[in-house]
Amino acid sequence: MTRTITRDAKRWVIKIGSALLTNDGAGLDRQAIDGWVEQIAQLLAKGNEVVLVSSGAIAEGIVRLGWTTRPESIHELQAAAAVGQMGLIQAYESSFKRYDRHTAQILLDHDDLASRQRYLNARGALQTLIGLNVVPIVNENDTVVTDEIRFGDNDSLAALVANLIDADMLVILTDKDGLYDANPDNNPNAQLVSEAMADDSSLDALAGGSSGSLGRGGMITKLQAARLAARSGCSTVIAGGRNQQILHQVAAGENVGTLLSASQKPLAARKQWLAGQLQVKGKLILDAGAVKVLTEQGRSLLAVGVSAVQGKFTRGELVSCVDSHGVEIARGLVNYNSDEANRIKGQSTEAIPKILGYRDDDELIHRDNLVISR
Numbered sequence: 430m431t432r433t434i435t436r437d438a439k440r441w442v443i444k445i446g447s448a449l450l451t452n453d454g455a456g457l458d459r460q461a462i463d464g465w466v467e468q469i470a471q472l473l474a475k476g477n478e479v480v481l482v483s484s485g486a487i488a489e490g491i492v493r494l495g496w497t498t499r500p501e502s503i504h505e506l507q508a509a510a511a512v513g514q515m516g517l518i519q520a521y522e523s524s525f526k527r528y529d530r531h532t533a534q535i536l537l538d539h540d541d542l543a544s545r546q547r548y549l550n551a552r553g554a555l556q557t558l559i560g561l562n563v564v565p566i567v568n569e570n571d572t573v574v575t576d577e578i579r580f581g582d583n584d585s586l587a588a589l590v591a592n593l594i595d596a597d598m599l600v601i602l603t604d605k606d607g608l609y610d611a612n613p614d615n616n617p618n619a620q621l622v623s624e625a626m627a628d629d630s631s632l633d634a635l636a637g638g639s640s641g642s643l644g645r646g647g648m649i650t651k652l653q654a655a656r657l658a659a660r661s662g663c664s665t666v667i668a669g670g671r672n673q674q675i676l677h678q679v680a681a682g683e684n685v686g687t688l689l690s691a692s693q694k695p696l697a698a699r700k701q702w703l704a705g706q707l708q709v710k711g712k713l714i715l716d717a718g719a720v721k722v723l724t725e726q727g728r729s730l731l732a733v734g735v736s737a738v739q740g741k742f743t744r745g746e747l748v749s750c751v752d753s754h755g756v757e758i759a760r761g762l763v764n765y766n767s768d769e770a771n772r773i774k775g776q777s778t779e780a781i782p783k784i785l786g787y788r789d790d791d792e793l794i795h796r797d798n799l800v801i802s803r
Contacts, residue, residue, distance in 0.1 A: 436682030438598035444587035450485035468676035470528035489513035510571030536570035542706040588657035602670030607687035662695035711740030729792035761799035
């Protein structure tokens with residue numbers, strides 16, 4: 430049965446992981462890169478638009494520097510990224526040249542997407558490059574990134590880029606053929622999950638951690654990325670990158686890999702930005718009444734509906750709103766810092782001036798700055 434959702438997709442984000450690009454650590458696999466580039470060039474020739482999110486800079490840098498293991502020092506990792514990024518982009522540039530395609534290097538970190546202005550700048554740059562028929566090659570800016578502003582893995586980055594450019598399809602190429610119902614490495618009876626909804630919570634039990642030392646992601650990060658991409662109505666295919674015709678097969682709607690479909694309509698641009706582009710700085714635990722008001726009535730969050738406050742945050746930062754079981758209900762930009770929120774939690778709006786001596790806003794989070802997570 431043909432997958433019309435993949436066959437009809439026009440704007441693609443394609444992510445290729447470190448294990449594939451470096452042939453499990455043996456240096457850049459230029460033959461494999463040429464194969465993916467050939468398929469991408471043919472997609473472009475058919476009128477598709479493609480943004481490539483490529484891992485591999487640190488892994489390539491480790492090989493170029495003659496190191497035998499991935500370093501733990503942040504500065505050594507940054508150095509490896511700087512060295513390896515040169516080889517990575519050179520490989521793509523020379524390969525795309527065979528098809529008279531220009532490429533562009535885009536390096537992003539979390540701050541680029543946390544700032545509304547920089548978010549719009551990044552979106553504008555990518556949209557312009559696509560319009561010029563240039564292939565943007567995106568990677569995390571590992572030369573300056575720290576753990577505090579790290580995306581966490583390029584699966585998440587690819588999903589954020591899909592949100593950023595309103596992509597129709599996210600394709601995550603990995604060294605596995607997709608998501609299985611058991612670990613295929615040690616269970617010969619493991620079955621590939623062909624299709625599912627991205628928000629299907631039963632899939633969590635099927636995904637584990639990273640199995641390799643080169644990348645930071647595993648199947649769980651790919652599942653999380655699919656859910657993040659789904660916030661903008663983008664479906665995801667997780668597929669085996671070593672299949673020489675994999676992108677052609679996905680584009681033809683063939684039943685390959687695991688298709689995780691988006692079940693919700695695209696979010697408005699601002700709420701999409703709130704949902705995925707900012708780092709969560711704290712947590713608000715809501716009572717049952719607040720959960721109902723947020724999910725069923727679409728109203729603002731008042732202090733009276735908050736039973737506990739976790740983390741340190743300032744006014745205007747992003748916080749997660751969870752129920753009594755820790756399940757995220759929403760996230761939004763908070764109007765009071767963590768100390769103030771702690772003092773006014775569970776209190777009526779009228780009581781805020783008496784407790785704080787002032788009242789900047791009636792709401793703890795205004796509904797315009799709030800996005801529902803489920």
